[in-house]
Amino acid sequence: MKLTPLKKSFYHRDAESVAHDLLGKLLISEIDNTRTGGLIVETEAYLPVGDTACHGAFKKTAKNSVMFDKPGLIYVYSIHAKWCFNIVTAPEGQASAVLVRAIEPTIGLETMQQRRGTQDLVNLCRGPARLCQALNIDKSLNGMLLSKSNRLCVYQKNEESDLTVAKTVRIGVTSAHELALRYIVRDNRFVSEPKKLNQ
DNA sequence: CCACGGATGCGCT
């Protein structure tokens, strides 16, 4: 299978489009000289306007400044001693990003099992912090460009996979519940929560 | 220095 990194222009769009289109793409890290990763099955969009759950909604700080920066950058933030991985989207200058919440593990299973300390495939990359642990994504990647040379990149598979996308309410946010900005691959068992479907 | 953020993992039923 030949892999092509997603073009820069892919990320130069609004967060909802990027979140939708990232489903089914391959996320691969090549940290510690080992390839690990899998198919993206769950994402959430965070919008620059009218989205109070967005980290950049109120003010720009050292921690969230990457969200205001160029589309295609890696934004890693900590929550309760865990890391979550986001991809910055357009427009530059306003806080917007896509949180990658779950992947279906396919590459480097053994390494991911070691990093996670479990054999359980279903729970290996199901959830934003678990996925970071499995791929060894941490704060050191924050602000870097998503690219092969930076050891973390998203690829397009050559053959198009057909999948059904469902759009649901987001998980774990304490505000802006009403926005249905979570995208999942329907009926995929590697999605992080029982699917409360919105539409 | 202290309050805050919410996903995770475990123990239970």
Place this chain on the structure above:
DNA sequence: GCGCATCCGTGGA
């Protein structure tokens, strides 16, 4: 599957 204790980086005192 559900409830709850635990995890520590960050920002604002």
